[in-house]
Amino acid sequence: MSNFTNYTEVSADYDVDRKASASDVIVALIQTHLKKNLSVLHHLEKSPDGIHYDQAQKTLEQAYRILKPGGILAITTGTPTLCESCWIFNLHEDVLKRYKMRFMSVNQLKKILTESGFKVLNTLNVTGREIFESYTELEGPLRPSFRNNVSYFAEATPDEVEQIISLVTKLKDSNELQNFYDKHDKSDEIGLFAFCISRAVK
Secondary structure, three states: OOOOOOHHHHHOOOOOOOOOOHHHHHHHHHHHHHOOOOOOHHHOOOOOOOOOOHHHHHHHHHHHHHOOOOOEEEEEEOOHHHHOOOHHHHOOHHHHHHHHOOOOOHHHHHHHHHHOOEEEEEEEEEOOHHHHHHHHOOOHHHOHHHHOOOHHHHHOOHHHHHHHHHHHHHHHHOOOHHHHHHHHOOOOOOOOEEEEEEEEOO
16 A cells, blocks of 8 residues: 555645546555545554455455546555465464464455456566565664554564564574575565555456
8 A cells, every 4th residue: 555644635735637546546545445644555454364354355445436447556565375475474484374364365366356346457466575674684673663563463462572582683693694684585576565556447
């Protein structure tokens, strides 16, 4: 999704030639639906089970409703497979299992888009560690400010957060943190998120 966290604030700075992109529209819809600022699709479900994504489907159906015939919708989102490519998400197996349930697979996303009236034109995985540069901070998980900005940690219980901190500290003290990162981070090979382009068929 768009990096914009407050659609109203951002759109106020648009000049007369600036048109909201489809991802901006989705952010606006999500924020309206949930009555709070939001920038990512996987935050929609309150209790994700990895199978049903009712709130995401309602939002995409609303996006279809307001787009003109032939309008293009561009979505960037994580997937369960792509979650495994980020070293941070591999710090605790149980947290990773729960976190992955927040994300639709590419096939699930395509199915929901099709059911919502879209024709999926293309999907691709976007690679590159530079996209989320903060994720390359090896000691990031030790800082509360870092954990507060990575939604993976919101899935962790306080005990699990402490276990993650303990593991990172242990790896750091034994000079193994870089090795853990190198072993588990596949973002340059597999990607960090999927990019999906669809057309509204009316």
